[in-house]
Amino acid sequence: LSGDDSLGIADDEDTFKILIATDIHLGYLEKDAVRGNDTFVTFDEIMKHAKENEVDFILLGGDLFHDNKPSRKAMHSCLEIMRKYCMGDKPILFDIISDQAVNFGSSRFPWVNYQDENLNISTPIFSVHGNHDDPTGADGLCALDLLSCAGLVNHFGRSRSVEKLEISPILLQKGSTKIALYGIGSIPDERLYRMFVNKQVTMLRPREDEESWFNMFVIHQNRSKHGATNYIPEQFLDDFLDLVIWGHEHECKITPARNEQQLFYVTQPGSSVVTSLSPGEAVKKHIGLLRVKGRKMNLQKIPLQTVRQFLIEDVTLANHTDLFSPEQPNVMQKVQAFCQQKVEEMLEEAERDRLGNPLMPEKPLIRLRVDYSGGFEPFTTMRFSQKFVDRVANPKDILHFTRHRESKDNEAIDFDMLLSRPSSEVLQLRVEDLVKEYFQTAEKNMQLSLLTEQGMGKAVQEYVDKEERDAIEELINYQLEKTQRYLQERRVEASEEKIDEERGGERREEVKGRRRDEERKVARGKRGGEGRDEMRKGRRRGEGGDEGEMR
């Protein structure tokens, strides 16, 4: 067992060849005049690599789509590309020996697409969903379900319970090689963290010849620590695994890294498109060609050629006092000229790199982070942008001003500062944390009195993460309705005195406090019937109410 590239595995009848990729984010910035087609072009490239390498199948780690409800164009382009590359006469040389009705149970067509006698599949795709394209709404459908229904994707790793996971692997066999493929589509990190801690995640293993399987696991969660329970530590994962394919994290760390505690390898392919101008995204993008033979594996990195270049550099103005100092009258002009020169250099570097690569888009993404500590000032970037509008793909947010801060780590978040930063930066922070922070620090009279922290946090998160335009409105309507219903019910049951209390002005503060407490209780329940049940229990316990009184 080795993650070493150099270890050769022959392409023979016992060798699985698997293309691995993740976070393709189809439709990201699709309306941008320059970058609009990037995700589609790169997806086409990825599929082309799969075809040229005659892989047995493609394995995707989630976030194939950027929007939870992809635009017609994004869905159409995806269907076009998949039909073009996934269908054809190439024979499929591996079998599925697990119960497909279990592996693909959520589909009306619960079998692998290449065994459907009405479809001629040459290259099957297996995919879990990500946090961007996860199941939502009353129907519990996600974008992958449309593709699965069209016979183009085998969607696996969907969980049915929110408290307990039992993962049945897809068992694949090619010649003498047997792969057990496990997967969990994205679920909120805290929830999965809790499930792991409570020992509610079980990975089922094939009964026979337990040791003969190569065990692969696809996961789409935070890998780096974003908060105490807001990620999944590698140690949580079963140590019988051989390879973990980690989606969601955009930095390409595709070379399998050995976890010496768990004795498995982790490959993190990273996204195939730059969605934030942060250092991790500047790492050269790759996909992987994974070979598995017996229990040996080898992962060949394939650099992506169509990905738009992204160069990021840091400058600290205080380190260049030979050129300018804060006291000079024309320091601003000098700093601007200096930054401009830096960007010119980066553009030259980008052009050199692009030489001889006709597939690479012409305009690179450029980010210059300017630390202006030590008495310097940021300047408005409009003119600066104008200079690069024809040569840079992101002219509006090339510059990013930062300041070295000596203050403690966990000081309150400065919302004004946040709002003045480019949105791409803000998005990198967990919106949930911001909302939590807000509720903890905001003055009492600023607090939203009907909306719960949890609900609001989740709605804002969905709004930002998935571009779910309706998330916040839906939450507000839901909370409002629930609160009205609750107050109505209370009125019916309460004594006249209590109603007066609520209506009266004198004791408003006290009532408000109590009401908020009870709303929190309500919010802990789930939508619909369950929420009301929990609410009832709360009141029964507290007030000794009688079930008979309630509708």
Added chain:
Amino acid sequence: LSGDDSLGIADDEDTFKILIATDIHLGYLEKDAVRGNDTFVTFDEIMKHAKENEVDFILLGGDLFHDNKPSRKAMHSCLEIMRKYCMGDKPILFDIISDQAVNFGSSRFPWVNYQDENLNISTPIFSVHGNHDDPTGADGLCALDLLSCAGLVNHFGRSRSVEKLEISPILLQKGSTKIALYGIGSIPDERLYRMFVNKQVTMLRPREDEESWFNMFVIHQNRSKHGATNYIPEQFLDDFLDLVIWGHEHECKITPARNEQQLFYVTQPGSSVVTSLSPGEAVKKHIGLLRVKGRKMNLQKIPLQTVRQFLIEDVTLANHTDLFSPEQPNVMQKVQAFCQQKVEEMLEEAERDRLGNPLMPEKPLIRLRVDYSGGFEPFTTMRFSQKFVDRVANPKDILHFTRHRESKDNEAIDFDMLLSRPSSEVLQLRVEDLVKEYFQTAEKNMQLSLLTEQGMGKAVQEYVDKEERDAIEELINYQLEKTQRYLQERRVEASEEKIDEERGGERREEVKGRRRDEERKVARGKRGGEGRDEMRKGRRRGEGGDEGEMR
């Protein structure tokens, strides 16, 4: 050649069997707790009839979807049903002998789906688009294109020009029978009317054996006259046609009617779901099983069994002065009891009809139109609705109050009256006409000064017809931007004096008038560049400007 049902045509190797249906409106009211699944259930029934009758193909007349951008659920259900019924081992016994790259040229896969070697199609669907699911947006895609890309629909009848149509038929042959299938996807009635009048619609005919073809034409336009040019008169259509399949109109008039002038037959299948509570929709819903052999045809009506019943009745209060009169103190109660009794009778009738038909949904649609002329008054319907909430699918709009009006036909529209009517009624009027009317009759100070009649009319129409939520906002942004640009350009060119004029208060009225005139000119152009060109011409002519001055 005959439309007569009784004329038997044997099912043999020369006989085409075609299932015809239209206006299925998938997703109509999909969020309604009672009616939400109606469209999907009936689409399943339609496809089942196609399968059971082993038809050669299914021909749809547009508006398969209700929303221009169908919800994920609607698209998913459609894919599920199509994959279930369209795929399978049944051999296809007819050939396409026209150039498929012409017939299906807008697709990346420009061939009929059943000849794609990667798809095993048992029952191909051919469809034009309707006004609800027509191509929109920069990509010019429509919902059918997703299905076509998934290999489940053969979308034809897409026009490339807005001034000229050249329709190449799909030429189908089964044994000795040859069908030339023409189609035009929905385009605005006025535009198509104008094209016909200007002789810009050409139906290409096969060069050889012109007389040996059975010529069918699928159209999705107004058939009944909604305004001088807001429909397509049957006489416009070529008289070499044998059968016209008319979509868009929801009333089932499926029995082929002979047009004695043009000597062709017209069949109007009607919708498979009730989308407005008007008499036309109360006609029993059918789809057709069309047999064509040589140049003979026969159309067998298939009643749909899953369609929710819809009963509509009219009562005129003034005809029941034996029961109540406007002068009585308790007339309102009596009238309410009378209406309630009527509805009870309708419900009984519905139940009798439903007996022995387990596929029919339980709760019928009920509409009672109450003419309250002669001194009676309408009453609020909330309580009335409450009485039928568990037995009627549309409890909130059972009653519809009308008043016999002696006034002239073309008197100004009473907007207050309109707004007080249930929206389903208002929708039956052409919104365009309402907007035109509004602009003609509204007082000057009420007029919207930046929005043009035409643009606003179109936007409102799209908002209503296609539930295109963004249509009005898009128009406003567009007009605003254009006007700002226009004013900016004028400023640059205009003399100082003129600028002063515009800024000054004294002559504001005059300027306003002029400005509005010029805006109208602008609005006549088309979006983007063209609009600006026309605007320039207008100014050049009027003001003797020089091209050199303009950017």
